[in-house]
Amino acid sequence: DVKVTQSSRYLVKRTGEKVFLECVQDMDHENMFWYRQDPGLGLRLIYFSYDVKMKEKGDIPEGYSVSREKKERFSLILESASTNQTSMYLCASSTPGQGTYGYTFGSGTRLTVV
């Protein structure tokens, strides 16, 4: 069964810490995405990557960075965690093109910053 795996289901971090969220996919997908989801705000795109070492900013990149050193792994980095980054973080992957292939999502990481 194909999968997108996020390393942590729940995470509690302190304000100011550097936080790493890891995402690994086994589908050989070119595209990978990081979203955050908050009540009433829906899914908001933070960063995405369409190839190894390539990245593009999404709608809310401030306070975040990403790394994609290998095709299967896409990491989200919170440079200095703040309480307003408490959220559900969702990783997704997909193939390129305009076919009927949507995203496959990971199970999510619920991050609490205290």
Next chain:
Amino acid sequence: QKEVEQNSGPLSVPEGAIASLNCTYSDRVSQSFFWYRQYSGKSPELIMSIYSNGDKEDGRFTAQLNKASQYVSLLIRDSQPSDSATYLCAVKEMGSGNTGKLIFGQGTTLQVKP
């Protein structure tokens, strides 16, 4: 700004009824459309995709697409309490190369009452 609009609900239907979920999109050239189901605290799960005008059926689910009206809908027949969830409409973004990026609506919450 490309947009996907959904009524946030909640949409409440009795068990066994047909639930009708609706979505409109702003980008006239969009070609690929998706419905995701998201249970509370879980990640979105792809349930339907549609590419051509008309209806596409899969079990109790039917996706309907009308590109002229820029409208896509999801019908759930014989609704069950287990169908209670938030349903996200997503449209694959055109004009961004092969990133395969999806634009999501805010989601409609469906409640199926026994």
